[in-house]
Amino acid sequence: MTDAVTFRGVSRHFGDVRAVDRVDLAIRDGEFFAMLGPSGSGKTTCLRLIAGFEQPTAGEIEIFGTSARGVPPYLRNVNTVFQNYALFPHMNVRDNVAFGLRVRGMGRRERHAAAEEALALVELSGFGARRAGELSGGQRQRVALARALINRPRVVLLDEPLGALDLKLREQMQEELRALQARLGLTFVLVTHDQDEALSLADRVAVFAEGRIRQLGTPAQIYRRPASRFVADFVGSSNVIPAEVAGIGAPGQWASLRPEDIRLDPAGQAARVTGRFFHGRVTKLTLELRGQRLSALIPAQQAAPEAGAEVRIAWSPEHLHLLEAEA
Amino acid sequence: MPSERRPPLALTLAAAAGLVFLLAPIALIFLYAFSSEEKSFQWPPPGFTVKWIGVTLHRPDVWQALGLSLKVAAISTVVALVLGTLTAAAVSRSRFFGREAISLLVILPIALPGIITGISLRSAFALLDVPFSTWTIVLGHATFCIVIVYNNAVARFRRTSGALIDAAMDLGADGLQTFRMVILPNIATALLAGGMLAFALSFDEVIVTTFTAGNQTTLPIWMLEELVRPRQRPVTNVVAMAVVIVTILPILAAYYLTRDGAQTAGSDK
Amino acid sequence: MSTEAPAIFAPRPGLLPRLADRLLRRPRMFVFLMVLPITLWLGIVYVGALIALLIQSFFSIDEFSGMVVREFTLKTYGELLRPANLDILLRTVVMAGAVTLAAAVMAFPIAYFAARYARGIWKALFYVGVMLPLWSSYLVKVYAWKLVLAKEGILNWIFAKLHLTWALDAFLGLPVIGGNSLSVSYAGTFLVFLYIWLPYMIMPLQAALVRVPPGLIEAAADLGAHPGQSFRMIILPLALPGMVAGSIFTFSLTLGDYIVPQIIGNSRLFLGQAVYLQHGTAGNIPLAAAFTVVPIVVMGLYLWGARRMGAFDAL
Numbered sequence: 001m002t003d004a005v006t007f008r009g010v011s012r013h014f015g016d017v018r019a020v021d022r023v024d025l026a027i028r029d030g031e032f033f034a035m036l037g038p039s040g041s042g043k044t045t046c047l048r049l050i051a052g053f054e055q056p057t058a059g060e061i062e063i064f065g066t067s068a069r070g071v072p073p074y075l076r077n078v079n080t081v082f083q084n085y086a087l088f089p090h091m092n093v094r095d096n097v098a099f100g101l102r103v104r105g106m107g108r109r110e111r112h113a114a115a116e117e118a119l120a121l122v123e124l125s126g127f128g129a130r131r132a133g134e135l136s137g138g139q140r141q142r143v144a145l146a147r148a149l150i151n152r153p154r155v156v157l158l159d160e161p162l163g164a165l166d167l168k169l170r171e172q173m174q175e176e177l178r179a180l181q182a183r184l185g186l187t188f189v190l191v192t193h194d195q196d197e198a199l200s201l202a203d204r205v206a207v208f209a210e211g212r213i214r215q216l217g218t219p220a221q222i223y224r225r226p227a228s229r230f231v232a233d234f235v236g237s238s239n240v241i242p243a244e245v246a247g248i249g250a251p252g253q254w255a256s257l258r259p260e261d262i263r264l265d266p267a268g269q270a271a272r273v274t275g276r277f278f279h280g281r282v283t284k285l286t287l288e289l290r291g292q293r294l295s296a297l298i299p300a301q302q303a304a305p306e307a308g309a310e311v312r313i314a315w316s317p318e319h320l321h322l323l324e325a326e327a
Numbered sequence: 328m329p330s331e332r333r334p335p336l337a338l339t340l341a342a343a344a345g346l347v348f349l350l351a352p353i354a355l356i357f358l359y360a361f362s363s364e365e366k367s368f369q370w371p372p373p374g375f376t377v378k379w380i381g382v383t384l385h386r387p388d389v390w391q392a393l394g395l396s397l398k399v400a401a402i403s404t405v406v407a408l409v410l411g412t413l414t415a416a417a418v419s420r421s422r423f424f425g426r427e428a429i430s431l432l433v434i435l436p437i438a439l440p441g442i443i444t445g446i447s448l449r450s451a452f453a454l455l456d457v458p459f460s461t462w463t464i465v466l467g468h469a470t471f472c473i474v475i476v477y478n479n480a481v482a483r484f485r486r487t488s489g490a491l492i493d494a495a496m497d498l499g500a501d502g503l504q505t506f507r508m509v510i511l512p513n514i515a516t517a518l519l520a521g522g523m524l525a526f527a528l529s530f531d532e533v534i535v536t537t538f539t540a541g542n543q544t545t546l547p548i549w550m551l552e553e554l555v556r557p558r559q560r561p562v563t564n565v566v567a568m569a570v571v572i573v574t575i576l577p578i579l580a581a582y583y584l585t586r587d588g589a590q591t592a593g594s595d596k
Numbered sequence: 597m598s599t600e601a602p603a604i605f606a607p608r609p610g611l612l613p614r615l616a617d618r619l620l621r622r623p624r625m626f627v628f629l630m631v632l633p634i635t636l637w638l639g640i641v642y643v644g645a646l647i648a649l650l651i652q653s654f655f656s657i658d659e660f661s662g663m664v665v666r667e668f669t670l671k672t673y674g675e676l677l678r679p680a681n682l683d684i685l686l687r688t689v690v691m692a693g694a695v696t697l698a699a700a701v702m703a704f705p706i707a708y709f710a711a712r713y714a715r716g717i718w719k720a721l722f723y724v725g726v727m728l729p730l731w732s733s734y735l736v737k738v739y740a741w742k743l744v745l746a747k748e749g750i751l752n753w754i755f756a757k758l759h760l761t762w763a764l765d766a767f768l769g770l771p772v773i774g775g776n777s778l779s780v781s782y783a784g785t786f787l788v789f790l791y792i793w794l795p796y797m798i799m800p801l802q803a804a805l806v807r808v809p810p811g812l813i814e815a816a817a818d819l820g821a822h823p824g825q826s827f828r829m830i831i832l833p834l835a836l837p838g839m840v841a842g843s844i845f846t847f848s849l850t851l852g853d854y855i856v857p858q859i860i861g862n863s864r865l866f867l868g869q870a871v872y873l874q875h876g877t878a879g880n881i882p883l884a885a886a887f888t889v890v891p892i893v894v895m896g897l898y899l900w901g902a903r904r905m906g907a908f909d910a911l
Contacts, residue, residue: 341705440852502616
């Protein structure tokens with residue numbers, strides 16, 4: 001089966017800045033793929049390269065096996081849900097959604113019917129006559145989604161689609177996005193800086209930094225077995241500790257240890273509690289262990305020691321994960 | 328920064344006095360247009376008549392001057408609309424070498440006294456052997472009308488997110504469709520407002536025009552001749568009134584058009 | 597359902613879309629084409645003409661033949677420093693400065709009221725009150741003041757009705773600013789200049805004042821500033837860029853005007869008139885050019901200073 005999007009040695013430089021630096025990547029047909037990274041890591045540029053807003057400085061991009069070299073955005077069967085939605089302010093919701101059909105020359109009646117159908121898909125039936133300005137953030141998000149889906153694109157690109165929503169709405173939209181993608185069987189490519197979002201939505205995640213992919217894998221792989229200090233740090237606030245303290249590997253190496261994998265154990269090593277923070281389901285402790293700062297998450301039902309207390313902590317060796325040396 | 332508190336009395340009085348100062352002379356124009364006094368500017372007017380309106384309507388020199396002014400203003404506005412919009416789009420949509428220089432270049436013709444623009448253009452025309460014609464007046468006017476359209480268009484482009492253009496193209500609109508269906512509808516009112524103001528500015532211009540018109544007479548040049556060597560004062564009164572009326576309409580229209588978008592229309596004449 | 601559609605579509609037919617497509621693929625070329633006309637006209641013809649004019653100021657005129665001698669000399673600039681010419685420069689700059697100051701003082705209450713307190717019908721009235729004089733024909737405005745200042749006109753009539761003719765006479769008796777009547781005095785010229793350029797000061801000033809959030813004034817009051825202090829320490833500094841932007845217009849426009857002093861004023865020349873006369877009647881183009889250098893230099897300095905004060909953001 002052909003991959004949906006293939007990057008072969010793709011670079012995009014802006015002057016001296018290497019926004020994307022020799023990236024190789026294959027996004028499979030029908031998968032939900034996430035590009036995760038801090039701002040400036042090159043993930044958004046990769047998205048714009050797929051959409052056609054940017055052309056690579058070097059390398060080759062293929063979409064379903066066809067070279068995309070020099071192909072402008074409007075000839076690519078790829079649609080984008082933009083950050084902040086980019087709804088056309090001079091059109092109502094129906095015309096926004098039907099835009100893609102209008103530029104392809106579909107008649108008014110036909111495209112209005114299709115727009116109504118697409119709006120139903122995102123549960124906005126009957127909102128067609130409203131202006132974009134009259135909608136809430138979540139509704140705008142759905143309109144943007146309907147607009148991107150109406151052309152039945154082969155690939156849907158989502159650029160930080162949930163960034164502007166509040167927490168509760170964000171979680172709800174995450175569920176809906178996932179369900180929609182599964183139902184339509186389309187390839188979704190999500191760009192986000194939110195590790196929770198990437199890990200919970202995607203089939204596979206690529207972690208970006210400084211224009212390169214640092215790790216590519218399933219969410220479980222990325223979370224459990226981060227390849228490097230950077231990935232361990234960025235994906236979930238993992239403890240990164242020297243091998244000597246961890247008790248594995250050779251001196252000079254580093255290991256990652258998840259805060260939730262540290263437990264209080266009278267048989268463990270002596271550590272000092274430097275802070276205690278109540279988080280509801282869990283209590284977060286900051287600890288000092290042989291000069292290393294660690295954080296640990298203790299279930300709420302367990303009594304947590306106060307700041308300044310001396311405690312003993314332990315972890316199972318299988319939770320330690322030895323990191324590769326930084327490139 | 329609107330606020331609900333009542334203004335101090337001194338401020339109200341000063342503002343009101345300022346309004347009277349600004350509006351009273353124009354009101355006077357309307358009164359004098361109907362004065363029955365022919366030789367002097369006597370106040371109060373000894374009597375009122377509408378006879379001079381009829382006289383003015385039958386003056387071919389007034390009609391000719393008006394015709395030329397309208398023609399020049401219309402062409403200058405079109406030229407300014409095209410050049411001003413193109414420049415605004417380039418300056419606000421991309422960064423390129425000389426971008427700052429161009430934005431400075433555009434304001435130069437209104438930042439420099441009109442007489443300098445006038446003399447420079449006249450010597451340029453002489454140097455290039457261009458004979459005086461409607462087109463020399465148009466070129467002079469377009470030079471300073473561009474900035475009006477440019478300012479309005481730049482302000483609107485700044486408010487129009489670049490993502491809209493990306494979005495249109497992403498959905499399958501080619502360059503022309505994007506321009507027609509997304510860019511133009513978003514900047515149309517700003518262009519209309521800028522165009523009307525440019526029209527009003529060109530219609531009224533006299534300083535540059537005296538250097539680029541040769542012996543052609545636009546309406547402002549006709550007025551200037553009447554001011555320096557009065558021939559028939561009552562006719563001048565009527566023409567003055569007509570000019571005021573003609574300029575009010577585009578201003579009100581421009582106000583209406585840019586009301587929602589706040590400060591773009593006249594703040595940058 | 598999506599598998600039958602191609603991933604990449606064939607190019608659209610038609611000459612125009614193809615041409616637009618070509619352009620869009622070369623953004624540099626596209627921008628170049630967009631700024632080409634303005635660069636050709638303003639950058640080459642207009643600026644070229646300005647430079648040609650400036651170059652002429654370094655030529656001189658042969659006193660016997662009246663012909664321009666095309667040799668580099670500073671003689672013409674020397675001529676500019678003759679008492680008669682120096683008088684013209686000084687008179688013009690002082691007038692432009694006085695008009696600018698008066699306009700700033702007069703514009704402030706109008707702009708402040710309109711920005712902060714005007715509502716509904718008053719807002720519309722202030723709009724018309726500023727826009728009508730701003731956009732009314734320049735010559736009509738001058739003409740209106742000819743009506744106002746005429747001997748038999750309304751101003752003298754008002755003074756007579758108020759039994760204040762003596763005060764007006766005393767004012768006109770003052771040296772320098774006075775004269776036979778208002779329409780042939782510097783005071784008259786000043787009034788007309790002030791009237792004509794005042795809206796150019798109000799507009800940017802009001803734009804700057806509208807942008808001052810009311811919260812700032814409340815914050816100042818909250819921190820213990822009395823109204824006078826918040827005005828001086830908050831409103832005035834924030835309005836200053838707008839005021840400077842306005843002063844660019846009032847100053848520059850007064851500096852180059854040659855019609856107002858020709859119609860309302862005494863026979864003493866202003867800079868614009870001197871340029872006009874030297875260029876036209878006298879045919880001394882080098883001297884006319886040297887005269888125009890003065891406002892260019894003055895405005896250049898002025899704009900440079902204004903830019904540093906952030907006035908261009910208030911335009």
